[in-house]
Amino acid sequence: MRAFDYVQPATIDAAIKTLAERDTVCLAGGTNLLDLMKGNVEQPLRLVDITHLPLNEVEPLADGRMRIGALVRNSDLANHAAVRERYPLLSQALVAGASPQLRNMATVGGNLLQRTRCHYFTDVGFAACNKRKPGSGCAALEGPNRIHAIFGTSEHCIATNPSDMCVALAALDAEIEIRSASGTRRMPIGAFHRLPGTTPERDTELRHGELITAVSLPPSRFAAHSHYLKVRDRASYEFALVSVAMALDVDGDRVRDARIALGGVAPRPWRAHAAERALIGKRLDAATIAAAGRAAREGARPYRDNAFKVELAERAVARAASIAGGLS
Amino acid sequence: MDANSPQGSARRRFLCGTGALTTGLATSTGLSALPAVAADTRVASSPPPVGAARAVRLNVNGHDYDLMLEPRVTLLDALREYIGLFGTKKGCDRGQCGACTVLVNDRRINACLALAIAHVGDRIRTVEGLAEGSMLHPVQAAFIEHDGFQCGYCTPGQICSAVAMLAEARAGTVSAATADVRQTLPVELTDAEIRERMSGNICRCGAYVGIVAAVREAAKKA
Numbered sequence: 001m002r003a004f005d006y007v008q009p010a011t012i013d014a015a016i017k018t019l020a021e022r023d024t025v026c027l028a029g030g031t032n033l034l035d036l037m038k039g040n041v042e043q044p045l046r047l048v049d050i051t052h053l054p055l056n057e058v059e060p061l062a063d064g065r066m067r068i069g070a071l072v073r074n075s076d077l078a079n080h081a082a083v084r085e086r087y088p089l090l091s092q093a094l095v096a097g098a099s100p101q102l103r104n105m106a107t108v109g110g111n112l113l114q115r116t117r118c119h120y121f122t123d124v125g126f127a128a129c130n131k132r133k134p135g136s137g138c139a140a141l142e143g144p145n146r147i148h149a150i151f152g153t154s155e156h157c158i159a160t161n162p163s164d165m166c167v168a169l170a171a172l173d174a175e176i177e178i179r180s181a182s183g184t185r186r187m188p189i190g191a192f193h194r195l196p197g198t199t200p201e202r203d204t205e206l207r208h209g210e211l212i213t214a215v216s217l218p219p220s221r222f223a224a225h226s227h228y229l230k231v232r233d234r235a236s237y238e239f240a241l242v243s244v245a246m247a248l249d250v251d252g253d254r255v256r257d258a259r260i261a262l263g264g265v266a267p268r269p270w271r272a273h274a275a276e277r278a279l280i281g282k283r284l285d286a287a288t289i290a291a292a293g294r295a296a297r298e299g300a301r302p303y304r305d306n307a308f309k310v311e312l313a314e315r316a317v318a319r320a321a322s323i324a325g326g327l328s
Numbered sequence: 329m330d331a332n333s334p335q336g337s338a339r340r341r342f343l344c345g346t347g348a349l350t351t352g353l354a355t356s357t358g359l360s361a362l363p364a365v366a367a368d369t370r371v372a373s374s375p376p377p378v379g380a381a382r383a384v385r386l387n388v389n390g391h392d393y394d395l396m397l398e399p400r401v402t403l404l405d406a407l408r409e410y411i412g413l414f415g416t417k418k419g420c421d422r423g424q425c426g427a428c429t430v431l432v433n434d435r436r437i438n439a440c441l442a443l444a445i446a447h448v449g450d451r452i453r454t455v456e457g458l459a460e461g462s463m464l465h466p467v468q469a470a471f472i473e474h475d476g477f478q479c480g481y482c483t484p485g486q487i488c489s490a491v492a493m494l495a496e497a498r499a500g501t502v503s504a505a506t507a508d509v510r511q512t513l514p515v516e517l518t519d520a521e522i523r524e525r526m527s528g529n530i531c532r533c534g535a536y537v538g539i540v541a542a543v544r545e546a547a548k549k550a
Contacts, residue, residue: 004378006446031441034402045378051446088509100436101426101437105438
């Protein structure tokens with residue numbers, strides 16, 4: 001690991017001021033950043049340790065929203081009583097990710113900024129990676145690409161977003177709160193993660209010098225009928241091949257509203273709008289669920305080794321809808 | 329070593345003695361090479377080189393250790409190479425195996441992905457700090473009783489992980505094996521739950537049957 005300086009600012013304002021400097025990055029849980037630094041994928045000259053800043057509260061707000069500080073640890077968030085009760089989908093997604101040790105370290109803000117686990121990105125031995133080295137090409141297009149994306153890719157990058165938490169946040173219409181020297185701005189999670197296009201080196205809309213301070217969730221009508229389904233190569237401690245955050249609002253035997261987001265298949269948490277439309281207003285039965293699964297394939301573009309993900313996504317959506325709806 | 333040296337087994341005293349020696353070496357020579365600094369006649373006004381070592385006090389197993397560490401030194405390397413506590417193991421060094429699991433303020437973490445300098449003021453506990461004198465921790469005793477290892481390399485991490493896991497289960501935490509996270513029921517440590525909650529620790533020998541049996545028994549005694 002290349003040498004770097006380490007600072008521990010006492011206030012949020014001081015942290016933001018330091019973060020605006022060159023080659024300076026934020027250190028929270030460190031589980032992704034230090035891993036990338038050991039592999040020389042990231043080589044900052046200075047780390048700003050923000051873990052002592054007062055951003056670790058989970059606050060139910062008077063308007064029914066829930067505000068989650070950016071430094072809340074993944075394990076604490078998963079186990080927060082109000083999260084378990086009101087947003088069980090989020091709790092489930094969190095404990096589906098990483099390991100207990102990593103969840104004790106990893107934070108909400110860090111999870112939002114997790115970088116892809118594309119082998120060609122994380123191993124500097126590969127010369128071609130547009131995300132790591134803009135303009136160098138994409139080795140995944142020609143090399144083994146079983147774990148790669150089937151939605152939202154470009155000819156410049158086919159890497160997936162690795163997060164489970166973000167998939168649940170996408171289904172729960174989360175909003176990201178971002179602070180900088182010029183003030184606070186908020187954006188829906190759907191606008192936060194970028195598609196690669198011609199600039200895959202930028203994963204998110206977060207700008208240099210900005211700090212994620214919180215995530216907030218609107219009141220949810222999905223708590224009684226939600227499910228996070230994760231399909232992976234081993235039973236635990238592994239990234240998703242396909243995951244589904246299924247959130248249903250069920251009225252009698254009809255689906256009043258639905259949110260479906262997929263993980264492991266796209267450069268960002270992937271809202272399956274067509275699958276949602278296939279459920280909303282329909283009777284929740286086997287035929288509807290099968291139709292939602294088929295609709296989830298819409299827009300899929302597989303590569304040499306990952307065509308299996310298209311059918312896996314279809315089946316995972318159907319299964320998640322069945323479980324969330326109480327049919328199985 | 330300070331006056332509070334652990335009064336444990338000969339092996340532990342040996343390790344602590346080694347630790348003092350290692351710490352001394354680290355302080356005087358620096359185990360990791362510092363970047364070369366160009367000769368400069370205005371030395372007094374030059375900023376220190378990027379990433380220079382600085383004084384760091386770590387509290388490990390109830391003892392304070394004063395070290396000179398570069399910011400890039402991980403907690404794992406500080407424990408092993410600077411303090412001389414070799415119980416905590418370096419497996420993958422990338423957060424993928426759990427061999428480096430230690431307890432920080434009673435929570436299990438991967439020491440390989442933590443910077444030592446970020447843990448000043450924390451209570452760090454390693455496998456060396458689990459026994460009470462010659463009395464093994466119940467989890468340690470259960471691992472021996474149930475043959476929860478073959479080569480033993482992952483064992484300190486497995487044991488530290490299990491100690492924290494049992495406390496988490498007593499506190500009613502959820503896992504991926506929890507049927508319904510909305511229900512706040514006491515955690516029943518079925519084999520499926522033990523396997524899921526211990527999944528952050530890989531055993532390359534595949535001694536999982538013994539590990540699960542050891543944790544199951546330790547859970548009953550806890």
